[in-house]
Structure formats: structure tokens, C-alpha cells
Amino acid sequence: MPGFHADPTICRVGDDYYLAHSSFEYFPGAPIWHSRDLVNWTRIGHILTRRSQFVRGDGRASTGLYAGTLRHHDGRFWYVTTNVSDYDGGQVLVSATDAAGPWSEPIRIQDAIGIDPDLAWDVDGTCYLTWKGMSFTEGEVGILQAPLDINTGALLEPPYPVWQGSGLAAVEAPHLYQVDDTWYLLLAEGGTERGHAVTIARAPHPRGPFEGHPHNPLLTRRSSIHPVQNAGHMDLTTKADGAWAAVYLGVRVQGSTPGFHVLGRETFLAGIEWSDGWPAVIEDQFEVPTAATSFNDNFVGEELDGRWVVPGGEAQSTASMSPDDGLRIAAAGTRGEGSVGQLCTRITDLRWRAEATIEGSGTFRVLMDPRHWYGLCVKGDAVTATARIGDLQHDVGVASVSPHLVTVRIEAVSPAGPTVPLGHAGPDDIVLSVLNEEGGTIEIARLDGRYLSTEVASGFTGRMLAVGADGTDACIKRVTYHSDEARS
Structure with a gap:
């Protein structure tokens, strides 16, 4: 599992x-x-x-x-x-x-x-x-x-x-x-x-x-x-x-x-x-098939798929779906107790690629907990990449985009450098990007994945993929997730 x-x-x-x-x-x-x-x-x-x-x-x-x-x-x-x-x-x-x-x-x-x-x-x-x-x-x-x-x-x-x-x-x-x-x-x-x-x-x-x-x-x-x-x-x-x-x-x-x-x-x-x-x-008595982990969620229907969960809150006060408007995520606290401004799903692969299409403003993050995450924030005509590691939070890059519908991407890829003692490679690199109007990719940041690990963050949970609101309500049109295990 x-x-x-x-x-x-x-x-x-x-x-x-x-x-x-x-x-x-x-x-x-x-x-x-x-x-x-x-x-x-x-x-x-x-x-x-x-x-x-x-x-x-x-x-x-x-x-x-x-x-x-x-x-x-x-x-x-x-x-x-x-x-x-x-x-x-x-x-x-x-x-x-x-x-x-x-x-x-x-x-x-x-x-x-x-x-x-x-x-x-x-x-x-x-x-x-x-x-x-x-x-x-x-x-x-x-x-x-x-x-x-x-x-x-x-x-x-x-x-x-x-x-x-x-x-x-x-x-x-x-x-x-x-x-x-x-x-x-x-x-x-x-x-x-x-x-x-x-x-x-x-x-x-x-x-x-x-x-x-x-x-x-x-x-x-x-x-x-x-x-x-x-x-x-x-x-x-x-x-x-x-x-x-x-x-x-x-x-x-x-x-x-x-x-x-x-x-x-x-x-x-x-x-x-x-x-x-x-x-x-x-140990090896069973032949276990590779689990099908990829998904494409257009948020159509009356209820969220069971993959989506909320940390420290409730989905009904955090998000709502509409056939025409996609997934609406309320900014934290705007719908009262239980509104945390973030909806999460478990990451299930060592190498993966995920995209979110956001209308207006919104966030897309990979996180271990509120103090350890990398993410992209869409607001107006800019996409900003941010890293949060413990008590430190820093914007690490920005790209200009045409406002309205913006697709952002997060990937976990093999580290670029070798391991100790020849290098310092962590478990992976996290790549934060935005797709341009021609379908190409603009890489905004590439960050060491070790800071989003249990050995650094501590705790008992694992990486989650999160869509959310930043200050104002967000509209998420689509989230896709694909396994890239063959590239690990």
C-alpha cells in the first residue's frame, strides 16, 4: 500500500x-x-x-x-x-x-x-x-x-x-x-x-x-x-x-x-x-502487482473523491465543487472553524509529476507538515515558488504568466548530484515549474528533497500533495498526478 x-x-x-x-x-x-x-x-x-x-x-x-x-x-x-x-x-x-x-x-x-x-x-x-x-x-x-x-x-x-x-x-x-x-x-x-x-x-x-x-x-x-x-x-x-x-x-x-x-x-x-x-x-510469499497510482481529477460531481483529506479541518468547510466552477477552496478561516484553506492527497511514488490548473489565484504544494513544504502560488500575472524549512520561509523564484487559467507543475526527480562522499544528494530533487501558453515548461526552482523527509521534519506522516487558497478563495479546475517510477 x-x-x-x-x-x-x-x-x-x-x-x-x-x-x-x-x-x-x-x-x-x-x-x-x-x-x-x-x-x-x-x-x-x-x-x-x-x-x-x-x-x-x-x-x-x-x-x-x-x-x-x-x-x-x-x-x-x-x-x-x-x-x-x-x-x-x-x-x-x-x-x-x-x-x-x-x-x-x-x-x-x-x-x-x-x-x-x-x-x-x-x-x-x-x-x-x-x-x-x-x-x-x-x-x-x-x-x-x-x-x-x-x-x-x-x-x-x-x-x-x-x-x-x-x-x-x-x-x-x-x-x-x-x-x-x-x-x-x-x-x-x-x-x-x-x-x-x-x-x-x-x-x-x-x-x-x-x-x-x-x-x-x-x-x-x-x-x-x-x-x-x-x-x-x-x-x-x-x-x-x-x-x-x-x-x-x-x-x-x-x-x-x-x-x-x-x-x-x-x-x-x-x-x-x-x-x-x-x-x-x-517475506516474498506473495506476488504483489504494481499499484495504479496515477489520477486525473476534474472535480466533477457532487462529492470529492476519497483520496482528498484535510489536515486539522473538514472538507465541507474548506472546499466545495461545482460542475461549472471546479473546486472552490476557501481561504483559511473564512468559513469558520474547520476551514484550513488546504486540501491534500497522499503522494504514493518515489518519482512523480503532478499538475494543477488554477483560475485566478491559488496554491499548489508538496508538504510534510505546515513547517516543511515547497510550493507554487498563482496570483495575478505571476507564479512564485516558495520553500518553507522549519522556521525559514523564502521565495526562491518567480515567473510571469498570462492571468486567468494557469497550469503549474511539481515533480520529484532523481537528484542531479552524486551521494556522499562525492556529493550531497538527497532522496530526490523537487522541481517547481509553470507551463507557458505554447505548452512548454518554465522551471522556476529545483530544491533538495531531503528537507521534505521524516529524517528532517520528524513526525509520523508522509508527503502530501496540496491545493489551497492564499488570502482569497481559490478555484482549482484540475489536478493530475502521474507516476514516474521508471525514471527513479
Whole structure:
């Protein structure tokens, strides 16, 4: 699942598989997908689509929805997650009879403070909530568990500790499974950076006592030359034929040391085989086809395509569509609370080209967060290229254009120079251009892509493509996106 699709969680119902992800400050939240074969996926919507389900908070980058767990039990889908923008409210639990929604109003699990909640039921119908207890001000507590009343959100016992992992830092992301008469607890350890790892333990009961796998970690890429690094945060599913599979997150690193990943944490697929009562990861079991990532959006119809999300706000207060006028984006704050003046979609390729046709004025950006972006601003008879890196913002070039309809282009291309020690190449170069009336391209700026990477910007999200308004309302006639992976 290319692009910013972190913290995967998966479940199967008959021959159908469902996959969901964390989405942080972006709304609607928790994108959800459907597949019949585990390798071809169709987005069927988002789980949290109403503000009553997902408190906004202050909209800061990498807040909002963290990792969750998707399960199916007794004829209903259940999804539990953490909204760190409402951290003291505990975990958020919603359910639905159809994975495409609508999903219920949330049940709050107020006595479970922390992140990464998991749900598992035993044969008697008892639901166990397992999560990472922690505080952003007081630090980590560890992996906790308690039986849960799913109808009220009440814990039926005081939380108690279970297995705390193999001894690595940042133990998190618990998932609990029953296989025959044995319970397995899967964890992520080592932090979600290069030391990320998956570990597992087993016990005769959900509470333990747990015995760690003698050959932990189950999966890690640390200190390897594998093209996918930071591998961890795994979830398991049975297949329709009785076999097992796993989804996990990883990143694709490029450029000079220490390496830069720009698309955020992506989702990968592996097989699982069992031996002597333990699972083993078979990394290359599946033939995964190349995802179709290109699109051409003319903003025709009554609703935005599901690819478009809003950071820290809502689409209905930020943008509107008209068959004659295209996409209208309100300047930040002009439509009240929830209007942020920017509409985003995930970038899904390492090499890509995108264009936006703007009537009057508007912006087109590639961004990691509000403090790290490169963009083009169309206003009157000029197109200005701007770079924002941390606390520094600078106009780096300008081109004259004929006003009215202007098409601007952003590209991610291979870096022009070599890597360290012969050069300083980042993961890519970002090229900002405008198309002239003859169909040619005027390059305004070429910038080092490392400054739009997680290694520089920090946080948990990835690059987004954004159209927006700058001071006054914008009219966007068209946005196109094309993969140029063959050029990488």
C-alpha cells in the first residue's frame, strides 16, 4: 500500500479482507480498504467520517488518530483507536455492520490511557483490551490489559501488565490472537525508526504468563541493506484457505547517509508459516502487482473523491465543487472553524509529476507538515515558488504568466548530484515549474528533497500533495498526478 499508510490492521470475513490505517491529523480518518486476494485493494471509505467521532484538537501535525485495531466479531466490525488530540478521553471504539460504513458514534474507554489499543475475544465471549499504557508528560507504563464491556467502554477489572517484550525500547502495538488452545501476543519494539522490530510471545491464557519466542525478533531490517527499512507494527490474519498472512509497516529509504524516507510509513505484505508452535515470516510469499497510482481529477460531481483529506479541518468547510466552477477552496478561516484553506492527497511514488490548473489565484504544494513544504502560488500575472524549512520561509523564484487559467507543475526527480562522499544528494530533487501558453515548461526552482523527509521534519506522516487558497478563495479546475517510477 504505497504512500503514507501507517500502522496497518487487518481482518478477514469469509473470502473478504479489510485493511485500515492510522491517519493522524487528517480528516476523514482511518482509511479502510477491501480485497479478495490480499494483493489488490480498493478503498471503500474512511472509518471516522463525522467530527462527533473524531475530536479535532488543535490540528498540530502528527496528532489525531494513532494506531488502531480492526476486528470482526459476532456479525459486527469493531475498530478501536487512540485520538491523541483528545488523549485524556481514553480509547475510541466504533462499530458497524458494513465495513464501508456508516460507523457508530464512539464509545469512550476512559480508563485506558495510552496508545495502540487491541481487541480480542475468547471462546466465552469475553473481550480483552490490550494497549500500551503511557503518558506524553510522564513517560511509558508498558503493555496493559483488562477485560472490556464493549457496550459501555467500562473496564471490568483494573488494568494489569502482561508481556513487556524482549527488552528493546519503545514496546508498543500489541495484537492478541488465539490459535487452537494457545494465545499469542505480538508487539512492536525498538521504536518506529531503523531499530523497529516485531516480537512475539505465547501463553495458555490471554493474561499470560507469556513465554517469548526463543528466536525473537520475528521480523526486523535493522543493520541490513534491505530496500525496505523500519519494518514493524505487524498484524496477522488467517486466509480463506487456512493459511496465514501478515501486514506490517516499513519505509523506502533513499539518498545519502543516514538515508531519507519521504512517503511516510507504508504497508507491506508477507506470508506466515507455523513450525513447533511459532510463526515465521515468509517475506516474498506473495506476488504483489504494481499499484495504479496515477489520477486525473476534474472535480466533477457532487462529492470529492476519497483520496482528498484535510489536515486539522473538514472538507465541507474548506472546499466545495461545482460542475461549472471546479473546486472552490476557501481561504483559511473564512468559513469558520474547520476551514484550513488546504486540501491534500497522499503522494504514493518515489518519482512523480503532478499538475494543477488554477483560475485566478491559488496554491499548489508538496508538504510534510505546515513547517516543511515547497510550493507554487498563482496570483495575478505571476507564479512564485516558495520553500518553507522549519522556521525559514523564502521565495526562491518567480515567473510571469498570462492571468486567468494557469497550469503549474511539481515533480520529484532523481537528484542531479552524486551521494556522499562525492556529493550531497538527497532522496530526490523537487522541481517547481509553470507551463507557458505554447505548452512548454518554465522551471522556476529545483530544491533538495531531503528537507521534505521524516529524517528532517520528524513526525509520523508522509508527503502530501496540496491545493489551497492564499488570502482569497481559490478555484482549482484540475489536478493530475502521474507516476514516474521508471525514471527513479
